[in-house]
Structures are given as structure tokens and as C-alpha cells.
Amino acid sequence: MTHETDRLRDLVATELGRARDRTTRLTEAVDDGDLVRQHSPLMSPLVWDLAHVGNQEELWLVRDVGGREPVRRDIDELYDAFKHSRRDRTQLPLLDPREARKYTATVRDKVLDVLDRAPLEGTPLVERAFAFGMIVQHEQQHDETMLATHQLRVGAPVLSAPPPPVSAGKITGEVLVPAGEFTMGTSTEAWALDNERPAHRVVLPAFHIDRAPVTNGEYAAFIDAGGYDDPRWWTSAGWDHRQAASLVAPMHWTSDPSGWLYTRFGRTSPINPDEPVVHVCWYEAAAYAAWAGKRLPTEAEWEKAARWDPATGRSLRYPWGDDTPTAAHANLGQSHLGPAEVGAYPAGVSPLGVHQLIGDAWEWTSSDFHGYPGFAPFPYREYSEVFFGPDYKVLRGGSFGTDRSAVRGTFRNWDYPIRRQIFSGFRCARDA
Numbered sequence: 001m002t003h004e005t006d007r008l009r010d011l012v013a014t015e016l017g018r019a020r021d022r023t024t025r026l027t028e029a030v031d032d033g034d035l036v037r038q039h040s041p042l043m044s045p046l047v048w049d050l051a052h053v054g055n056q057e058e059l060w061l062v063r064d065v066g067g068r069e070p071v072r073r074d075i076d077e078l079y080d081a082f083k084h085s086r087r088d089r090t091q092l093p094l095l096d097p098r099e100a101r102k103y104t105a106t107v108r109d110k111v112l113d114v115l116d117r118a119p120l121e122g123t124p125l126v127e128r129a130f131a132f133g134m135i136v137q138h139e140q141q142h143d144e145t146m147l148a149t150h151q152l153r154v155g156a157p158v159l160s161a162p163p164p165p166v167s168a169g170k171i172t173g174e175v176l177v178p179a180g181e182f183t184m185g186t187s188t189e190a191w192a193l194d195n196e197r198p199a200h201r202v203v204l205p206a207f208h209i210d211r212a213p214v215t216n217g218e219y220a221a222f223i224d225a226g227g228y229d230d231p232r233w234w235t236s237a238g239w240d241h242r243q244a245a246s247l248v249a250p251m252h253w254t255s256d257p258s259g260w261l262y263t264r265f266g267r268t269s270p271i272n273p274d275e276p277v278v279h280v281c282w283y284e285a286a287a288y289a290a291w292a293g294k295r296l297p298t299e300a301e302w303e304k305a306a307r308w309d310p311a312t313g314r315s316l317r318y319p320w321g322d323d324t325p326t327a328a329h330a331n332l333g334q335s336h337l338g339p340a341e342v343g344a345y346p347a348g349v350s351p352l353g354v355h356q357l358i359g360d361a362w363e364w365t366s367s368d369f370h371g372y373p374g375f376a377p378f379p380y381r382e383y384s385e386v387f388f389g390p391d392y393k394v395l396r397g398g399s400f401g402t403d404r405s406a407v408r409g410t411f412r413n414w415d416y417p418i419r420r421q422i423f424s425g426f427r428c429a430r431d432a
Helices: 002-028 032-036 046-065 086-091 097-117 127-152 216-224 236-244 282-291 299-307
Strands: 174-177 180-184 200-204 207-210 253-256 259-264 267-270 362-369 389-396 413-415 429-431
Touching (some): 002 097, 002 127, 032 046, 032 097, 046 097, 046 127, 174 299, 180 299, 207 299, 216 259, 216 282, 236 282, 282 362
Antiparallel strands (some): 174 207, 180 200, 207 429, 389 413
16 A cells, blocks of 8 residues: 555646646746736736746645645735636736745645645545646646646747647548447546546437537638628527627637638637537537537537447546547647647547547537536535536546546536637537
8 A cells, every 4th residue: 555655746746847837937927917817808917927926825735624724814815716816806906926826836835745744545535646637637637727828928929839639531421320328438547527526327329420510610611601790500599699799700710811710829820620629609609509409418429439438338537538648649748839630649549439539629509517426525525516507518528638647537617608728629420
């Protein structure tokens, strides 16, 4: 057991370090003026995210797991995401960039000391290092949020990364997923969050699902066919929102005599027709699907297409199997600053032949966000349960900005159907 515990401690330390390295890259890419500026009312200033990840780390790992004295109890309310809306956070007496960096470093030093001493068994919070894994995922999720803030930032480019791989072959059409039962969710994944649990059996009728996400080229055809001007394709709420928000194309697209242009992290270029479309809201995705004679998949359909292995009847951790994602499997972790072309990750294909289900773009589903049968909030209601209901739609699969520690075949994301600043795309399905 000692050897296994040591291995787990090493893993946690590595993952905490990876997350902090990414946070540092995202916050040191700009000057202090940019850190405290609000680049969009949809997003917090970057300096708030920086101190918030430290505050959550302090609350859960220093105080709760470690039983240590608080580092800065006086700032708890400032960095409570439920106390202040994003648009109001610039008005708060936040830690300045120097103070935020010092605070997060102090907390991390104490956390590493707690990690050396804490038993990683005995209670649900520490069993298999769950609390540490929760904090790793929390920081990586905020890193993706900060990446989205960088996309909304105006000014010269400050982020760079190599281009993603190109397609290894054209991927078109759809696959038939046969009717039957499969296991959805998990009861065994060590760092799975409460809304992914418990594992349960789901029976689905047969359905077809696209082998690949909808691409920029395919979505441009919807625009060119007048899709934004025809209420037939839109839900009633979607049409109202399209008109109120004056939607005419995905966020960050601009029309040019030569065709559609896309501005990505400060650089503008023609859209790549073979990349998955991103920055579309749920209403836009649903309208495209209707125009194409299809629909969005349900959350259960998406997960069956991603995890179910017809040869064994088992649900895999990932579309390609149970192995942790590598650069050959999926476009994750900000390794690239955009989606890869459809067909770029043949090693990541599911047993049914569905591509790029993990990474590149979050995929909207038709499902509202609810708990599974037997759901139990853990370790606090505010992670998932307070968001259950018809106001939020589920997204699956992760984007190019999602870290491997914060996504898996069971992972569930959720957001309002009007949201477009996230790296959201979709694929279509239809009844068999």
C-alpha cells in the first residue's frame, strides 16, 4: 500500500504542477493592466481567476484536508463565485497581481506539505486523493476559462502554439448505433465528479450519429442558404434570441468579399473549412441540425457513441479505450490554439467509428442538465446540484482548451443555451 500511496502522491504533485504551469503561462502572457481589466462582461478579470484557484485550493486542501490555519480568511467572500457576478468583480477590492501571485504560491507550498502527510484513504474526501484531483480539475477548468477570456481580449496576439495536425483522411457520413442497453456514468473513476456518478444502465433505441463534428465549411453552407433568416429551423426561444442578439454567424466570424474570416487569439485569417466549427450557441447548433434534416444527440446517445464497445458490451473510459489521452488520441490541453481538422486523430476513433469525440470542441447535446438516478451531491451541493434543471444544456467531450485531467468519456459540462464565448461546437444525430 505504501508504494501505491507514494505513486499517487507523485501523480498529484505532477498534476498540480502542470495546472499551475498553465495558469502561469496564461497570466504572465499579459501585463498587469490586462490582468485587472475586464475584457468582457461575460468573463472575470484574469486576476480574479488567478486568486480564485488559490482560494479554492486553500479552502479544500489547506483547511479541510490539512486542518491548517487559514492563510487569508478575509478574502473568502471576494472569491466565492456565487457571491458576485462576473460583470461586477472588477468593482471588488481584489488582490492585485503581485498579491495574487504571492497568495497562490503560499497556498501551494502548504498544499504540497499537506500532500506529503495526508493519508489518501479513510474518508471519501481523501480516498484515492479525490480532493486533490478535484482541485487539479478546478484549476484546469479555470485555465480554459482564462483561455476563453484571452480569445475575447482586444490587442496584439500574446499566445502562441504550434498548429494542430492536419487530417489523415476525409471523414464523412454517419454510423448506426444499434438499439440496446449500455452503462452510462461511472462508479469507479477515482476523480470523477458527483454529476458523473453513479454508473447506471440506459436502454436506447437505434440511432444514427455523425462520424465527425460539423465543420466550418458545412456551417458556412447553412449561413449561405439563409439559415439565419429562416425561422423554420429555429426553436421559438432560439429565434427570439437570434433576433435580439443579431446573430448572423458564429462568434468571431466576419464577412469578407473573399469569404468568411475568423479572428482567433488576435489573429484573423480565412476559416479552415475542414475544422470543427466553434463559438456557436445551442440555439445555432439546433437550427443547423434542423436545416440538415437531423437533430442534436441526447447526452445518453453521445455517451453511447463515445464509450460503448459492441465487441464486449463494455463502456470504455475513452473512445479509444481505457488509456489516458496522449497527443495521438486527441487535441487537448492548449497544445494548439484551435481545433484540428476533421480526421486528424485516427488513433482516437471509437469502436463504432466515430471521430474526435474528445477534444477540439465541446459538443452541445439536446439534454437538460440533471442528476443521474441515485445522484448524491459530493462534496458540496454548489458543484452540480444547484445548476440542475431546464436552464442549462449539457455539453460533452472537451475542447482544444480542456486539459486531459478535466475530461473523460463520462465528463459532463453545462451552460446556458445562449453561450458562445466557450469553445463549443456540435455534431448531429437522427432516429434510425
